[in-house]
Amino acid sequence: MIDSLSVTPIDNTATDALAAPDALTTHAVPSAATGASADLVVTLREIEQRVLWLATSIVHHANRVRPNTSGVKVGGHQASSASLATIMTSLWFEQLGAADRVSVKPHASPVLHAINYLLGTLDEKYLTTLREFGGLQSYPSRSKDPDPADYSTGSVGIGATAPLWGAMSRRYTETLTGIPSRGRQYSLLGDAELDEGAIWEAVLDSAVQDLGEIVWIVDLNRQSLDRVVPNIAAGKIEKLFDAAGWQVITVRFGRLLESLMGRTGGDALRRRIVDMQNPEYQRLLRCNADELRVRLPGVGDSGAAITTLIADVDDATLLAAIRNLGGHDLDALRSAYAQIDDTRPTVILAYTVKGHGLPIEGHPQNHSSLLTTPQYEQLAASLGERADAPWSRFAPTSAAGQVCSASAARLARDAVPVATPPAVPTDLGHTPIGTGTTQAALGRALLDLTRVAPDAARRVVTVSPDVSSSTNLAGWINKVGVWSTEERHDWFDDDAETIMHWRQRPSGQHIELGIAEVNLVGLISELGSTWSRWGETLFPIGTIYDPFVERALEPWSFGMYAGGQSILVGTPSGVTLASEGGAHQSIKTPSIGLEQPECISYEPAFVVDTEWALLAAMGQLGRPGGKSAYLRLSTRPVDQKLAQIPADPAARERRRRQVVAGAYVLRAVETPELSLVTMGALVPEALAAAERLAEQGVRAEVICVTSPGLLFEAVQARQGQGDAPTWILDQVFPAERAVPMVTVLDGHPHTLSFLASINRVASRNLGVSRFGQAGDLESVYRYHGIDTDAIVRAALDVRA
Template identity: 85%
Template sequence: MNITALSYSPTTPAALMTTPAALIESAERDIALQQIEKRVLWLATSIVHHANKVRPNTSGVKVGGHQASSASMTTIMTSLWFEQLRAEDRVSVKPHASPVLHAINYLTGQLGEEYLTTLRQFGGLQSYPSRTKDPDAADYSTGSVGIGSTAPIWGAMSRRYTETLTGCPNRGRQYSLVGDAELDEGAIWEAVLDASVQDLGEIVWIVDLNRQSLDRVVPNIAAGKIEKLFDAAGWQVITVRFGRRLESLMARPGGDSLRRRLLEMSNPEYQRLLRCAADDLRQRLPGAGVDAAAIGALIADVDDPTLLAAIRNLGGHDIDALRRAYAEIDDTRPSVIIAYTVKGHGLPLEGHPQNHSSLLSVEQYEQLAASLGENAAAPWSRFTVDSAAGLICTAAAERLERPTIQTSAPPEVPTDLGRTPTGIATTQAALGRALLDLTRVAPEAARRVVTVSPDVSSSTNLAGWINKVGVWSTEERRDWFDDDRETMLHWRERPSGQHIELGIAEVNLVGLISELGATWSRWGETLFPIGTIYDPFVERALEPWSYGMYAGGQSILVGTPSGVTLAPEGGAHQSIKTPSIGLEQPECLSYEPAFVVDVEWALLAAMGQLGRPGGKSAYLRLSTKPIDQKLAAVPEDPAARERRRRHVVAGAYVLRAVDQPAVQIATMGALVPEALAAADRLADQGVAAEVVCVTSPGLLFEALQARRGLGEGPSWILDQVFPVGRAVPQVTVIDGHPHTLAFLSSINNVPARNLGVSGFGQSGDIDDVYRHHGIDTDSIVRAALDVKI
């Protein structure tokens, strides 16, 4: 099946409406839509007003909200929801327009009146659209500028990927409503420019070009520059500059001069015109250029109300202009509609340079009510069901009603692949080996695995896996090196492939795996997304990945290679703080395995958490350091092996036990050989040292919190690995910041020395670098002798 042949079938507004709404005459429908637009503006403004001016505020802290940012979006969102959207479409709403979304959901019966007074209240409407926390429907969580805007790109890609599993087309447009200042975020352009995006014709962005940011009118926001950037990326660009009133004025003699004047005018100068009374506007609008006389003559015979209305009649506030723009979308490539708007449109603070966070006063709110024909004392009215506006709202609700998602249980993931490696190996290489073994042991689970890399597939040891499963593409492409005997990594691109390769942009990687990890709740198809990334760059990707978890995405991120163990690469490629990420990141497991079998057990445990209510994401920190796998001393007895596995996935196990320990060395990952060597040397001095291999500091900390009544969950692992009856002074050592393991001593309140990396790294061989940071065997021995005194 060539899924790229499928396209979005545009429909006319009338065809989108069910009877009797479809019987409404065109002119009557436009009037009704304008009524809906005004009601949406009123409700969105009232939601923020009530939260700040009506609801009691006992703390004195400003509640906040964005009335002006909402106002610039009311026409765009009214035209989308009440004419264009289908049930299969999805929309990412710009963060500061959340009140508009709630107003629309209220008018279509998706949100109860009791919630309209709860904006930013505990348990109420969230500050920004939230897919998991709002009481009404939000397709995408937004709020972190730039991330929510790009999410529909990765949503489109993940949706297409599920089509390859089911064989059934499951396509709808993926809209993103973006503020123009949001385009300053680098994440926007990283996503727009990725080569894989050009085939996704269902993507439609609408840029709210209001020329303002939080602090000011931005002088250099230029539609022309934005158009060129999107066009260069291969997107279809549709610009909606002016509405019907302004276009009709420009159709008169002298109109070409007015058009040139407005297009060449700076953003601040245009915004100033919006604050002018009619007499002042007539003085300022012609300017001092060669077109001044023609413009002056043009507007001389225009009455004041018409002139004032026309100058602010931009395309983003004209439903018919927007309707024509939607009709131009060709659905063969991503499209962007650049819609000129006015921030605060229709409000008393319209066009003011500092209106971003401004709130209407009570007096201004009452004036707005009078101008819109609303009741300030009873603001939450809907349209009567038999009115034209009411019929359109009912029709929209029926058209946008979605079937209940039937979620099926994820395929069973085994807990053990049955191998016991004995040679020299790295934890990084173990990842690809485990995925290949999974295709043999559990093919149904393996079919749901999708790996993603930002151009680091081969250097993160996925070559064997990619050769086995192929590379996902919207269509099959020829591998021109397939017959080259010296080519070890075969790049076979086809719709059935299970690896997705992106460009070098970590934000794109985590955005995609987050959306792949949400398909179980979006469309009832479970995937096991695994992204590989160089560990030093996990921090670069952390905020968008964290936001993906907040939005309900469940995925696995593998950081490799890690730590100063990557000695020759130097400080720029040596991660220091990443071990604490898993300790601190909500809804995320973390593992730093020391051995190949630990990697397999941790990976399978992490996969077993994906694609289900209450599931968690996972972060695995792996290394390229070769380690003798016999040091793992994996028990041969099946019951003892299973006990070891349970300890590994619970956070720690005793790697070397002694009868009466004098000191305990707790280590993690690549430093296990140094810890074992230190224990041997201490034994030669008559000091019995027990060695504990920590696999997950985060799970151990959760267990400790639970034991203290500060959290929920099991704490048995502490009794097994850190029993109070064997409590002794402790040394912790880690290839990362020492605070990650420093809390272990508080389990039994023992003296401790915490070794780790707290400064930037530098190039060298491992011995020199370890010695420099004080994590070598000598340092461990000295610390053990010191703490034991």
């Protein structure tokens, strides 16, 4: 493959509209050089114009034609769609194969709909339903859209990086099947999206460097939501990608503009445009021919040469040339695709004009602008379309119709086989004794799974952002190895003092990323989509320090929206991390299960509870209607005899079912006067408080909650607001045993406060609602009012 377009050191002291290395400044690509016939270029241009028309019409109909009874703006992005019309036409109608996948920038969704309509995969009835209930979604969506989309986008930066993790997930499935099934993974993203930090966290991760199937195409239109960006600094962007080991290809000018630059005075014109600031260049796009002849030469020494150069260029050609950037030139794009190096990730920086081909072309505030009806009719006339009948396909016998048919056949995919997840046991059969932590239980459970259910264990893949050993995965990693695209030598394998072995091979089942939580949840989300993408079920489990779960929550939530099913383990957690201080103490994470759609949360108190919850969570993965799970674990050692696991098999199974349903009675008393409801690390304090209350003649039962979210769903269902099972409420919170309640947890008290509404009892709710500080466990618990004394006081108060 051609590798001559890698970035070379450049002087980036000036921030230019079209600045780039000298080696990248020209892409004069005649059609004959690429083997493409002139007829095909003409046909693709015809398709491109129809794509532009349809995409514009989809947004126009939603805003100007469809009745709007609410008065709320519908919206859409005609300008953002227009800047990508050429690039997407060139990809879908010439470059892509059935094995390729594309993540489309959110604001170009109308272009995707237009293309799929021309390919015959989207029915005409949907073209009038953009942003309508049950219709085309605002942004491409795998799970919500009637139009097929490879990746869900819409959350800035996340959709762009998803193909990185999709490529890694696809390669991982190859280790299970032994069958290579690799295509390119494209991301189409806007240049303003590069401001999102998640982009660079992903680009810089060392795990990405071997993924040669990755191709990013940046729509470099130099505009954001509110303005023309004054300092896009393309040279800096090129250097950043190059430093990360990516191949960088810049597509700057089209053939027409290059032809002018090849004439006498062309070097002056090139320097003038390259040195021009972004806003000045954008202003040229709003000029008529006479104004352009005055403004383009500028005031420098080269102005006379440029004036002479353009003097004999007719108005139409001059106006077309100034817009003839590489991202709108099919030959320039084709040349760029031909130079992709498949041994490493590639980024193509394609210069474009926002709103290209529309009356609002290049306007600094065109991001959310909508064409007026007169402008729309003007566009129809210029493109030879009908404003009153916009939804036309090409005649099947026409050249464009034949290209559409051939492209549809080339892109057709076999149906994804229905994945049948391996059976996951519900119980590993242990009755732990001694002292243990829920965090350590995770690693032990995974190791035991390899013995009890090897088929299920083979589908487990763990992921950590450089916290494997500190989240107790060392034993698991020693056994299953670390996944890598190729076998790599472990230089510490013969070191007797090295306990954790880092054996990297394609068959490994642990993936280690750099310290970036967004990357972690992006990867587990894509690993959790392989069942629907490739027909191969995986059980992805990510471990992360619980204080940083909130940082990862938004991208993980988006992964669930996109159909990814995974398990996120937050550990260690809470102010129970006493000596770590407030910086490492989580407060709000326990309520995630109450608020996060498509996710079950567990905060187990004991080792066996952890095993049962983990297995139940795995049993939800890799299937239609499945859910993700969040496990909040602790490093606090707890006496496992306190769990009082029943010895009778039937009673044990009853306890297990209660654990995975959300709660169980840990300490039962006859005719209780009070309920102490707790979860996780605070079970010892609740039990101690119950004993002290008994000494005062107060009969207190202790209820251990494992999943507030499941209990909340049960409460909602009992009130007719859902269809979740409600039996757990009857067993753990029966009306005939309704008594005042004290709830206490290592987290925000609102997490459990709703439980008093089950039987409408008086309650006191203890928890953590302020930042913590370092100290011993007893002092920190006392500081937050969740120690045994505080529980006893609250119990006496609620009975008063």
